[in-house]
Amino acid sequence: MLECIDLTKTLKKKETKALMDEMDRELALLQREAKQYQIPVMIIFEGWGASGKGTLINRLIQPMDPRGFKVFTIQKENEEEAMRPFLWRFWTKTPAKGRIHVFDRSWYNRVVKDRVDGHVSKEQLMNAYSEIVSFEEQLSVDGTLIIKFFLHISRKEQKKRFEKLASNEQTSWRVTDEDWKHNKQYDEYVGVYEDMLEKTDTAFAPWTIVEATDREYASAKILSTVVHILKNKLDDVRQAQNAQSPGAPAPAALPAEHAFKTSVLDGADLSKSLSKDVYKKRLKELQTKLGTLHSELYRRRVPVVLAFEGWDAGGKGGAIKRLTANLDPRGYEVVPTASPNDIEKAHHYLWRFWNNMPKAGHIAIFDRTWYGRVMVERIEGFCTEEEWQRAYKEINQMEEHLHNAGAVVIKFWMHIDKDEQERRFNERMSNPEKQWKITDEDWRNREKWEQYEDAVNEMIVRTSTTYAPWVIVEGNSKYYARVKVLKTVVDALEQRLK
């Protein structure tokens, strides 16, 4: 979930002044309402050392009434605490109804620090995850609102911050040997954090990843997120209490909401391209390699699932064509996904995809996928918000089951920009051989580009896992895109068959 986050986001203090003031007022009001409606709230801050947890917590609580919240700084457990189940000290710190408890680090220490320091065995680690999930579920189903932030900075940024602290006499004590060690082990920690985020990103207590390079940006995003989530929760509670008037209007989105959506697409460099000569040469090499690997994975009984999503005219079809050019047709299948038919509609939305999962040794290539649930179905209202919200977890579970059964699972997002799409649409319109490829619906979808952008960003962050990663394919250059797809598949299969 972390690799693809764009960490370059910034905001100017001056620009955000008015926005921040507005959100502060809103938060103060929401705190009072949460008290009135007796909602307990837990706000958890996790993240890299020197990512600014202290500063950002201070900023967040500024507008709040101090009688209604409390900040807990979680350090190593004391002797009393160490003699009880590790969640004990957090159970005792759960907020009463109407109160807000903010945690600077939390129970996640167990699966990060304790884990890396070797205080936790593998079995304890597995237990810890299930205990954490049930802890959060028990509280959340009982009415507690749980908001979890992960503050993300790059290795370089972290080093810069440590150096700055170390160079100042007043603050140098704050940087420990351990901090330097952590910075060296940054890559190892990425794995640990990914694992933590994957295993504990639930519908009832989802993570929000905060790009924390720029303090202004991070402050604004945190504030906006808390306001947004609290608002929704209050709305749900109010609606539940007035069950006689269902269908109350959904709360208006805050103007700031869109601005703080985590973007993974923005980071994609769409200027990447390949010359025709290089393309032809690389394509041939990779196709040959893939052919060999295909036989090998058949022999070794490895199932492979390749999922293609992307903008209309993003190049899915072309990429799939090049991918399969040199494959033995008995060993792969391309599964196109259209709107569900009546029989499919009468089943669980994952049913038709389960039906098409490949046998061991075979490749299934899905042209559009189960991700329709969190894109088109979400945006067009073909399913309820509750349904698409929980779909992230369900999809992760399905892909994990495939992984458990030995499958290689890769998901491609074929990415182009809006201008390139227009160019391709027009080209299709004017080319009689390609006209069938373009419909009125494509133009209509295009009008919802920003909505799709938000949905795709959220989808990629929530479902990019170590066992089934998303690969964003910079697709403005078709040559570049096709080679990248092939190369990714070849690399993954080589890795798997090693």
Next chain:
Amino acid sequence: MLECIDLTKTLKKKETKALMDEMDRELALLQREAKQYQIPVMIIFEGWGASGKGTLINRLIQPMDPRGFKVFTIQKENEEEAMRPFLWRFWTKTPAKGRIHVFDRSWYNRVVKDRVDGHVSKEQLMNAYSEIVSFEEQLSVDGTLIIKFFLHISRKEQKKRFEKLASNEQTSWRVTDEDWKHNKQYDEYVGVYEDMLEKTDTAFAPWTIVEATDREYASAKILSTVVHILKNKLDDVRQAQNAQSPGAPAPAALPAEHAFKTSVLDGADLSKSLSKDVYKKRLKELQTKLGTLHSELYRRRVPVVLAFEGWDAGGKGGAIKRLTANLDPRGYEVVPTASPNDIEKAHHYLWRFWNNMPKAGHIAIFDRTWYGRVMVERIEGFCTEEEWQRAYKEINQMEEHLHNAGAVVIKFWMHIDKDEQERRFNERMSNPEKQWKITDEDWRNREKWEQYEDAVNEMIVRTSTTYAPWVIVEGNSKYYARVKVLKTVVDALEQRLK
């Protein structure tokens, strides 16, 4: 969950004829309604070999419209199926909306047969459990009704049935060498089944254990359960569709419902007693032993949780007094549980118990416990049905967390019969020194004896786990009861400290 089930229940065919006819008519009607409301239904039969799955399934489907259901007999996976994730063949068999699929054995093969036959590694087993739970949750949250039966017979009964089949030329082929082996390994299988029932008994897909010694009884219980669950589900669906009129009356319980509740209390032999001499001798021995064990567990840092529940005047106080008589008071604490105060009410219902969990090396004795949630709170309506239904899982989770942290957890149900309670109540009334022990509320609770009986039976079955077992203490004789409590604790601690 299995040990304490009373397997002697029987019904006479003649007696049940009218009841069965009524339920048949009801089921036929409910099937049509489930179709009309587009509810997919899965009914799963698991259980011992020769427990009568085939016969009982045949009986169940008799009244149903054959166009609306299908029975699947699950055997070893075929070659095609073996090449996919183990749940694949069940995903493909999930029912469309409005249809009923009955499974003679199911995905639970994975965690029973495949496990015992060594086809599944420990890691695969752990994965299988989480995959099964998410499979059932995904379907259930999407609207599928999942009804799971476990058919339970004793080792002796199983042997008798195998022998009968084997002695008849027509049926002898049905008993395999493997069957005989299973009967020999009965005790080992009990552990495997307990594990399966514990790990997969969820609020969205709970198990119903069927006492299957007597076919008539088992048939009636299965039919009654299906009717009852389907009725409730239809009611929920109808209510959700008419959200404008909340507070619709709950469905009337079937007359047969109470009769088929699984009883663990009925199996308790309340005639057990001890003479005063033997009592005094045994008590002293055990108290001395417990004193020694107490020091040892302090040294070894083992936490101990002893939970006492039982009928009013069931002897909790007396047992606790004898338990602690010889213990160093610095090493244990008795935690009495009254109605929650305002601060406790403002938190999660488990919060106050978490607060009192013992440190490593200490004993916490709870006089009444978190089980209030599924007894008094359930019966008096202090919490919603949804809340107490999910409490079984939450309580099991809490106790598992304690177990994971190294704790010994034992739960005692102090059991007396209704006459004995009346005798003790009257004794208390007439004894000025004991009058404080009896209140009007005790008499009021007594009037709800049957309701409590149902709740306690369900509680013990759902929460008696390998890591935190229930012990039913036959309490009509106080001497016997106190010795049994002490003996149980001593044995468990010796086992743990071995």
